[in-house]
Amino acid sequence: MASNVPEKYKTLIKNNKRIDGRKLDELRPVKIEVGVVPSADGSAYIEIGNTKVLVAVHGPKEMFPRHMINEDRAVLNVRYAMLPFSTSERVRPGPSRRSNEISKVTRHALESVIFLEEFPAMGIDLTLDIIQADAGTRATAITAASVALAHAGIPMKGLVAATAIGKINDKLAVDLNGPEDNFGQTDMPIAMISTNKNITLLQMDGDFTKEEFKTSLEMAKKAIDPLFEAQKAALQKYYE
Amino acid sequence: MTSVKIIPKKKDTTIKNTTEKKNTKTETKNTEQSNTIVLPGDILVESIDFLTGHGTYREGKKIYSKILGILRKKEHVISVIPLSGTYQPKPRDFIIGEVAYVGYSNWRVDFGHPNSATLPMSGVPEFIENGADLSKYYKRGDLLFAPIESVTKNMIIQISMKDKRARKLFGGKIINISPSKVPRVIGKEGTMIAQIKNKTGCIINVSQNGRIWIKGDNEPLATRTIKMVEKLSHKKGLTETISQYLDKEVKIMDTPKSKDMETQ
Numbered sequence: 001m002a003s004n005v006p007e008k009y010k011t012l013i014k015n016n017k018r019i020d021g022r023k024l025d026e027l028r029p030v031k032i033e034v035g036v037v038p039s040a041d042g043s044a045y046i047e048i049g050n051t052k053v054l055v056a057v058h059g060p061k062e063m064f065p066r067h068m069i070n071e072d073r074a075v076l077n078v079r080y081a082m083l084p085f086s087t088s089e090r091v092r093p094g095p096s097r098r099s100n101e102i103s104k105v106t107r108h109a110l111e112s113v114i115f116l117e118e119f120p121a122m123g124i125d126l127t128l129d130i131i132q133a134d135a136g137t138r139a140t141a142i143t144a145a146s147v148a149l150a151h152a153g154i155p156m157k158g159l160v161a162a163t164a165i166g167k168i169n170d171k172l173a174v175d176l177n178g179p180e181d182n183f184g185q186t187d188m189p190i191a192m193i194s195t196n197k198n199i200t201l202l203q204m205d206g207d208f209t210k211e212e213f214k215t216s217l218e219m220a221k222k223a224i225d226p227l228f229e230a231q232k233a234a235l236q237k238y239y240e
Numbered sequence: 241m242t243s244v245k246i247i248p249k250k251k252d253t254t255i256k257n258t259t260e261k262k263n264t265k266t267e268t269k270n271t272e273q274s275n276t277i278v279l280p281g282d283i284l285v286e287s288i289d290f291l292t293g294h295g296t297y298r299e300g301k302k303i304y305s306k307i308l309g310i311l312r313k314k315e316h317v318i319s320v321i322p323l324s325g326t327y328q329p330k331p332r333d334f335i336i337g338e339v340a341y342v343g344y345s346n347w348r349v350d351f352g353h354p355n356s357a358t359l360p361m362s363g364v365p366e367f368i369e370n371g372a373d374l375s376k377y378y379k380r381g382d383l384l385f386a387p388i389e390s391v392t393k394n395m396i397i398q399i400s401m402k403d404k405r406a407r408k409l410f411g412g413k414i415i416n417i418s419p420s421k422v423p424r425v426i427g428k429e430g431t432m433i434a435q436i437k438n439k440t441g442c443i444i445n446v447s448q449n450g451r452i453w454i455k456g457d458n459e460p461l462a463t464r465t466i467k468m469v470e471k472l473s474h475k476k477g478l479t480e481t482i483s484q485y486l487d488k489e490v491k492i493m494d495t496p497k498s499k500d501m502e503t504q
Contacts, residue, residue: 041326060326062354071394115297115306118328120394122354150280153325153420155295155306158281194281195304232279235308239277239323239474 009183012168018180020049024173025219027163027226032144032234034151042152044234046144049177050134055144056127057152063123074119078107080141082130102138103128109142109162109191109201115155124154135181136164139189142201147231151238160200161227162191165216167206172216174223190220194228197221275476277323278305284318293319310474323474327419329353329391333448334406335399336414339382342375349384351449352416355395357388363400383409385445385453409445412455415463417470419450424473425466432479436465439486461489 012019022028028049037043042057063069080103082091106128114124126149128141139162146160166176168184181187186206192199208216278284282305284296292298295307296318305311309320329335337351339359347359361368364377378384386399386406400406417425426433426446437444442456454462465486472478 042324060354150308151324153307153309153322156280157297157304157306159279195283195299235279236277 005183009179012180012184013171013173018168018173018177020177024171025223027175027223028177030227030230032147032230034147034234034238040148040152042148042150042154044144044147044151046140046147048136048140048143048175050132051136051140052130052132053137053141053144054129054131055141055148056129057124057145057148057154058127059124059152060119060122060154061125063121068123069121072120073116074114074122074124076107076111076114076116077123077125078103078110078128078145079126080106080128080130080138082133082137086130086133102141105201105203106138106142106145110145110149110160112200113146113156113158113160113193114149115157118155124149134178135176135187136189138162138201139164139175139191142191143227143231147234150231150235158193158195159228159231160191160193161224161231162189162201163220163224163227164189165220165223167208167212172212172219174219188216190217190224192221192224194231197224275474276311277308277474278311278320279308280305284311284320289316291317293317295320295322321423322420324418325420327353327449329355329357329388329395329397329449331388331390333388334385334446335388335449336383336385336409336445336447336451336453337399337449339378339380339384342378342380345374347374347378349386349399351447352451353397353449355397357397357399359384359386359399359401363389363398363402365402378408383414383453385409385447409453412443412453413459413463415452415454415466417450417452417466419448421470421473422446422448422450424478425452425469427479432469432482435479435483435486436462439483439490440465458493461486461493465489 031047033045035043036045037056040056040058044055046053060074063075068075080099084091084093126145128145130137142160142162149156163175165188166173166180166184167186168180176184176187186208188204189201190199191201284303284305286302288301290303292303295305295309296303297306303318305320307320307322308324309322312319312321335351337349337357339347340350340356341348345361349357349359351357386401387403389398389400391397433444433446440458440462442454442458442462445453452466465482469482
């Protein structure tokens with residue numbers, strides 16, 4: 001892997017600053033907008049750095065396909081898709097191994113928060129469209145998804161936000177960007193509930209030592225707060 | 241965040257008294273504070289002396305908000321009025337629905353929900369003999385304004401026509417609004433809908449599922465007004481602004497007539 005790294009990405013940290021000038025525990029700039037899709041029951045648009053995601057919620061409505069129905073609770077249908085123009089190389093549209101996995105993982109991250117038992121035999125459709133990908137798409141999508149769900153009036157225990165902790169040049173850093181993700185060592189997306197900071201998603205690509213893992217969890221707990229603030233501010237602003 | 245968000249009742253009443261005299265600018269400023277918007281996961285109160293109302297849940301001592309909405313405190317019950325969301329049927333709610341199917345002993349009524357409602361033969365005020373043709377009473381396509389009698393856990397919804405206010409709707413037109421805005425269209429103790437009815441002279445039936453039936457000469461104005469209420473639903477002092485709007489619109493409609501009279 002090291003042999004393919006371009007010269008300018010060999011040192012990702014200089015004087016405790018990253019290539020985009022951030023500190024190690026600093027998030028990328030966050031921008032959230034609510035109610036961008038008029039035809040949907042709830043929607044949100046998010047920009048975290050160069051990662052841009054559009055999320056729409058339809059429902060609770062009649063469950064489709066019919067055979068997936070659950071008589072005592074609603075079924076959350078998540079469709080994650082990277083749009084063809086979202087990366088430098090065209091993404092083939094349609095479901096892929098990767099998008100199926102992320103759809104499933106996102107569903108698990110949000111299902112535990114939603115009071116699905118209030119809507120028996122119904123379905124909630126959640127579409128996550130990645131407009132521009134620059135690392136951390138699943139974390140960004142989850143952050144926007146919970147805003148869109150709140151906008152759709154779906155009862156939830158709390159909001160869910162997600163960020164990633166990574167290892168670059170043997171140092172732990174928050175919210176990796178594209179080059180850091182591609183040429184760094186480890187990437188660990190984490191999603192948490194706003195009320196009690198319970199973890200609803202934890203994946204790891206690469207490796208951490210036991211100590212690194214523990215510190216990275218602590219870092220995530222601290223780093224995620226501005227995301228909750230941004231989510232709340234966006235929803236409050238929409239109803240002003 | 242915790243107890244600060246609950247606005248004491250006293251404050252509310254003082255605002256009401258003062259705003260009537262003051263100009264509209266100060267009114268909106270005063271009332272913005274009392275219309276606290278809460279989000280899912282917000283702690284509403286941290287005490288066991290309160291009960292959880294609609295849109296809230298308890299975890300230990302704390303009561304949290306479940307939904308995005310406006311905080312309301314009535315005596316010991318804390319609830320959140322939703323600002324968005326689809327309609328969830330509850331007993332005693334009035335719905336407007338269309339008869340979709342006439343069966344041997346019941347009717348099925350579609351009211352814009354995944355599960356349609358059932359109107360049994362016993363739910364009609366008249367006595368119907370066994371085996372009678374039910375389409376004599378209500379046929380396919382008829383519009384009914386009726387209360388929900390019961391909703392089971394797996395969403396079997398029963399309505400009844402035995403209520404005094406329940407009736408079949410003839411003529412008029414139906415407009416759709418977001419179900420979460422219905423309480424605002426009705427207003428506190430029906431003040432909002434009463435003034436729209438009075439000033440436009442229309443007959444209006446508002447159902448909890450977001451369908452509104454309007455009949456009368458001033459139908460377009462009533463429609464416009466209701467759409468305006470829906471759009472500005474989260475603003476305070478809305479009854480007053482709507483009243484002014486209606487007065488202005490009714491005047492405009494009257495003036496051309498009076499001018500014609502003068503020229504003649």
